[in-house]
Amino acid sequence: MSNKKKERKLAKKLLHKYRLVILNEDTFEERFAIKLTRLNVFVLTSISAILLIILTTLLIAFTPLREYIPGYASTSLKRKANELNTKTDSLQKAMLMNERYLASIKSVLTGEVKTEDFNRDSILKAARQDIDFSQVLPNRQDSLLREKVDKEDKYNLFEDNNTANFVLFPPVNGAISEAYNLEEKHYAVDIVVPVDTPVKATADGTVIFAEWTMETGYVMIIEHSQELISVYKHNASLTKTQGDLVKAGEVIAMAGNSGQFSTGPHLHFELWSKGYPVNPTNFIDFE
Incomplete structure (x- = not known):
């Protein structure tokens, strides 16, 4: 109850x-x-x-607020993080390649080319000891053929047979004030020309450098086929920029007297084949 x-x-x-x-x-x-x-x-x-x-x-x-919960992992954020990581890695590799490329261009501009010192006499002596030249002396026909080939290749800058039609165009015409000299590390020819004389591309190629430098003034570097590079220094002005495609004989700059190392109106012209300097007068008639 x-x-x-x-x-x-x-x-x-x-x-x-x-x-x-x-x-x-x-x-x-x-x-x-x-x-x-x-x-x-x-x-x-x-x-x-x-x-x-x-x-x-x-x-x-069902809203983006879930991403603010501690410990919650968003699939989209993970995907974006992976993409950014991949892009960052690619950019780092590209920057490293560009730094190496600019370092090589800088060595060309400043003329800092290292030469290997070695005893050639000892190398030739060792070669003679290894080879019995009495057994490999050329006969008359072989000697005539060698002489003919040497004459044909005397002014051949390229080894590829497909470059028979590759012709180098004179950038300017004038008297040479300073010739190519390996001993003095002058890897160019200086051609005296009046100020504002048109400077022309020596061959078809791509402009890989077109900037002002304190020592050599306005500088242009063109990369051609067959691993050939041409350099034009002390210009008064440039008519092409980096990345432009140029044709042989096309005006790329105006000659001048710019830069601390210039001693008067002239064009400082260099030729580099496969990373080594070559004498431009062997392939181009400047006069």
Whole structure:
């Protein structure tokens, strides 16, 4: 009997009606009123909590907010990170190659070409000891053939048979004030010309350097086929920029007297074949 009384008392408490009233503080006018029971309040609170949890879960699961949760890894972010890592690695390799390339160009501009010192006499002596020349002396026909080939190849700058039509065009015409000299490390010829004389490309190629330098003024370097490079220094101005394609005989600069090392209006012209300097007068008639 006591248990039933307790249950009735509990049910009475849960179902007992209360009135929630909102009054105006100054006039005590009733603005809002609602009837409530303890059971209604409990049910509404539970439903609100459940709805809040569901909405929060949906918001986190289906919106970009989930990426801000500690420990959550985004697939798109991982993919972008991998792409950026690959691009960074490629850029580092490209920068390294460009640094090496610019270093080689700098050595050409400044004339810093290293020569290997070795004892040629000892090498020739060792070769003679290894080979018995008495058994390999050429006959008359072989000697005549060798002489003919030497004459044909005397002014041949290229080894490839496909370069028979490769002709070097004189960049300017004039008197040579300083000739090519290996001993003095002057790997060029200086041709005296008036200021603003058009300087022409010696062959078809691509401009790989066209800038101002303190020592040699306006400098242009052109890369040709067959690993040939031509260099033009002390110009008054340049008409081509790096990356331009030029044809043989096309005007690329105007001759001048620029740079600290210039002693007067002239063109400083160099030829490099496969990384080694060659005498331009062997292949070009400047006069």
